[in-house]
Amino acid sequence: MALELINVCKTFSLDREKHGLEVLVDISCRIEEGEFVSLVGPSGCGKTTLLKIIAGLERATRGRVLLDGFEIASQTDKVGLVFQEYALFPWRTTLQNIVIGLEIMGVNKKERLAAGMEYVNMFGLKGFENRYPCELSGGMQQRVAIARTLIMGPKVVLMDEPFGSLDSQTRNDLQEFLLDLWQKRQDTVLFVTHNVDEAVFLSDEILVLSKRPARIITRFQVDCPRPRDRTSVECNIIRREILSTLRGERVD
Ligand SMILES: Nc1ncnc2c1ncn2[C@@H]1O[C@H](COP(=O)(O)OP(=O)(O)OP(=O)(O)O)[C@@H](O)[C@H]1O
Numbered sequence: 001m002a003l004e005l006i007n008v009c010k011t012f013s014l015d016r017e018k019h020g021l022e023v024l025v026d027i028s029c030r031i032e033e034g035e036f037v038s039l040v041g042p043s044g045c046g047k048t049t050l051l052k053i054i055a056g057l058e059r060a061t062r063g064r065v066l067l068d069g070f071e072i073a074s075q076t077d078k079v080g081l082v083f084q085e086y087a088l089f090p091w092r093t094t095l096q097n098i099v100i101g102l103e104i105m106g107v108n109k110k111e112r113l114a115a116g117m118e119y120v121n122m123f124g125l126k127g128f129e130n131r132y133p134c135e136l137s138g139g140m141q142q143r144v145a146i147a148r149t150l151i152m153g154p155k156v157v158l159m160d161e162p163f164g165s166l167d168s169q170t171r172n173d174l175q176e177f178l179l180d181l182w183q184k185r186q187d188t189v190l191f192v193t194h195n196v197d198e199a200v201f202l203s204d205e206i207l208v209l210s211k212r213p214a215r216i217i218t219r220f221q222v223d224c225p226r227p228r229d230r231t232s233v234e235c236n237i238i239r240r241e242i243l244s245t246l247r248g249e250r251v252d
């Protein structure tokens with residue numbers, strides 16, 4: 001499914017202040033079906049807010065969000081969001097966390113456990129299905145969080161800095177895991193990251209946001225073939241350009 005944003009604006013109105021907090025200004029972009037697009041931008045510029053608007057968890061002040069040309073007014077199961085924090089339920093096991101959406105949808109126990117075990121295996125969590133989040137590594141918890149979103153079969157997957165708190169080796173491993181999964185599933189992905197290397201390694205296109213209020217200041221097409229060599233000259237050129245764009249957008 002293609003995702004299109006047309007002049008999306010967001011101002012938070014704050015009771016204490018006369019003027020609201022302007023966060024997003026005229027965000028427009030189109031992500032084609034099966035495309036992997038990353039969003040990079042300074043901390044606090046409005047990345048999470050934008051994902052929440054697309055997921056229907058927050059309302060835009062102006063502008064439109066379209067899925068295959070149709071406006072989405074509220075939350076829809078066509079869009080899945082992987083949160084910035086893992087946000088797993090600590091009292092639920094791996095399997096119980098993965099199937100929570102199916103449970104809410106009323107899928108019967110036998111079916112949801114069968115689907116859950118399929119995702120446990122697909123995400124390399126076999127043997128850990130009955131463990132609690134505190135008994136899992138950070139990388140495993142993140143895989144549970146992604147599995148929990150993907151089991152619902154969203155057409156558009158939004159990911160909010162999913163690997164932000166992981167060490168660099170685990171992060172690299174999960175990037176490769178995610179790419180492999182994406183190439184098989186062909187989901188439309190909008191991926192938020194602070195990490196320019198990660199964006200260049202993963203994406204077809206990278207949108208660079210300004211500091212708040214955020215506008216899209218540049219777009220980079222990453223045409224390097226996959227699997228990518230993180231240290232290749234082509235990747236380095238794009239990385240350098242993005243970093244120099246972001247350098248001008250430091251938060252004061
Ligand atoms: N519900 C809210 N009410 C008022 N202001 C909010 C609300 N949610 C976010 N903000 C403000 O909007 C701005 C953007 O926040 P957001 O979380 O979208 O930034 P971000 O780009 O995701 O930051 P980070 O990279 O640190 O995760 C911040 O200044 C934040 O304080």
Ligand SMILES: [Mg+2]
Pocket residue numbers: 047048049084160
């Ligand atoms: Mg955020």
